[in-house]
Every structure is written in structure tokens, then in C-alpha cells.
Amino acid sequence: MSICLLLISLGAALGFAGSVPPAGPGSALLIQLSSRGSRPGSLVAFAFGCAAGEGLYAAIGTTALGWLVGRFPFVSPIVAGIGFVALAACGVQCAVMASRRGTGATGARTDGRGPDWRELSWRRALVWGATAALANPMPLASWSTTFGLVVSVLGVDTDVAAGIGFALGASVGVFAWMSLLGVAVARLSRKWGPSFDRWLLRGTAVALLCACAGAAVSTLRG
Numbered sequence: 187m188s189i190c191l192l193l194i195s196l197g198a199a200l201g202f203a204g205s206v207p208p209a210g211p212g213s214a215l216l217i218q219l220s221s222r223g224s225r226p227g228s229l230v231a232f233a234f235g236c237a238a239g240e241g242l243y244a245a246i247g248t249t250a251l252g253w254l255v256g257r258f259p260f261v262s263p264i265v266a267g268i269g270f271v272a273l274a275a276c277g278v279q280c281a282v283m284a285s286r287r288g289t290g291a292t293g294a295r296t297d298g299r300g301p302d303w304r305e306l307s308w309r310r311a312l313v314w315g316a317t318a319a320l321a322n323p324m325p326l327a328s329w330s331t332t333f334g335l336v337v338s339v340l341g342v343d344t345d346v347a348a349g350i351g352f353a354l355g356a357s358v359g360v361f362a363w364m365s366l367l368g369v370a371v372a373r374l375s376r377k378w379g380p381s382f383d384r385w386l387l388r389g390t391a392v393a394l395l396c397a398c399a400g401a402a403v404s405t406l407r408g
Contacts (some may be wrong), residue, residue: 190351195337197355198362201240204328205363208390210395212236212318214276216364217390220371221383223304224311229368231308232349235315236364240325241357248349258295262327266405269324270398275393284387295299315364329356365402 209213216232224232246254285286333352337344375383 189340190347191341192334193342193348194281194344194355194358197244197352198359199222199355200336201237201356201359202363203359203365205360208393209261209273209396210319210325211272211276211307211321212240212315212364212392212395213319213367214280214390215314216368217371218280219311220368221386223375224306224368224372225304225308226369226372228306228308228311229372230365232311232315232318233361233364234369235312236319237357237361239316239319240360241353242334243323243325244329244356245350246354247326248333248342248344248347248352251326251330265323265326266401268375269322272322273324273394273398273401274287277391277398280391280394283314284384284391293339294305301303329353 205213208217216229216236218231219232333349334344336352337348342348371386375386
């Protein structure tokens with residue numbers, strides 16, 4: 187029981203820390219929704235959806251990825267390719283949104299075009315969060331590697347229960363950070379207005395494109 191709680195705690199800590207860099211579709215979309223005036227309940231629902239998707243990938247990565255890659259070697263390049271496309275697409279989208287005008291300080295559209303994100307329901311936000319997390323399968327490999335390092339240091343057996351516990355903790359950590367990020371960006375956006383939104387989106391775009399390039403170089407070298 188103590189080992190299980192330790193794995194859950196470590197998973198939560200690593201999930202929280204690993205989510206801090208805005209280098210995934212979930213973080214990118216959450217920043218966009220927060221800066222566009224979505225309600226706090228919708229932002230928390232989005233964060234929960236992201237955490238659920240990330241937790242699913244963590245569970246697969248810690249329990250079944252080795253078997254999948256061994257049985258189907260083509261899985262690795264497919265996962266990498268989908269991840270590259272997802273990161274690049276989100277980076278370009280953030281750059282495009284940063285260059286647009288017509289967003290008021292409260293996040294509502296003032297030019298009559300596009301949706302008013304203040305009306306986003308929590309149900310739709312939940313689905314969007316899960317979809318955004320699942321759009322990038324790269325965490326499969328990263329969670330598998332991280333879990334392997336953790337159990338190696340702790341000297342425990344790598345059974346399914348240990349992997350599921352670690353993945354559960356990871357999803358809790360992701361949810362904690364994403365909720366904090368959404369609420370913080372929403373408050374700062376209301377305080378500092380559209381100029382803050384544009385700089386934040388530009389920074390997110392750079393982070394996503396750099397993550398895409400770094401992952402591509404790492405894959406090619408490997």
C-alpha cells in the first residue's frame with residue numbers, strides 16, 4: 187500500500203511539473219479559451235478533460251506500450267508523426283490568433299466574427315479538453331520512460347497495478363496545473379487586456395514549434 191501511495195504521489199508531482207511548459211495542444215487551447223473570457227467552470231472542465239486524456243496515455247504508456255511496440259513496430263513512427271502534426275498545427279494556430287484583432291479586454295468578440303467563448307458550456311469544454319490531450323500521443327513514450335526510471339530508482343516491480351497508480355497520480359497533477367493555469371490566465375487577461383493575450387499566444391506558439399522541432403530532432407537521432 188505504501189509503494190502504491192508513493193507511486194501516486196510521484197505521478198502527481200511529475201504530472202504537475204511536466205505540464206508547466208505550454209508545449210502541448212491542451213495547454214495551447216486552454217490558454218486561448220482563458221484569454222477569450224471562458225467561464226471558470228468551463229476552464230476547470232477543460233482541465234479535467236485534459237487530465238483524463240493524459241491519464242489514459244500514461245496508463246497505456248506504463249502498462250502496455252512495450253508490448254504494443256514489440257508486437258507492432260510501426261506504432262512508434264505513427265505516434266511520432268501524429269505528435270509532430272498536432273504540435274505544429276497548434277503552434278501555427280496560436281500564432282494566427284495572436285495576429286488577429288477584434289478581441290476585447292473581456293475576451294468577447296467585438297468585430298462580430300467568430301464565437302463568444304464566454305458562452306462555452308462545461309460539457310463541451312470537457313470534450314474539448316479530452317480531445318486536445320488525445321490529439322498528441324507523444325506522452326505515451328514519455329510516460330513509459332518516466333515510469334521506467336521511477337520504478338528503477340525505487341526498486342519495485344513493474345506490474346499493472348503500479349502503472350495504473352502512477353497514471354492516476356499523473357492525471358491528478360495535470361488537472362491541478364491546468365486548472366491553475368486556466369484561472370490565472372483568465373484573471374491576467376482581464377487585468378492587462380488584449381496586449382497580454384497577444385504576447386501570451388506568441389510565446390505559446392514559439393514554445394509549441396520549438397517542442398515540435400526538438401521532438402523531431404530527437405526522433406531522427408534515435
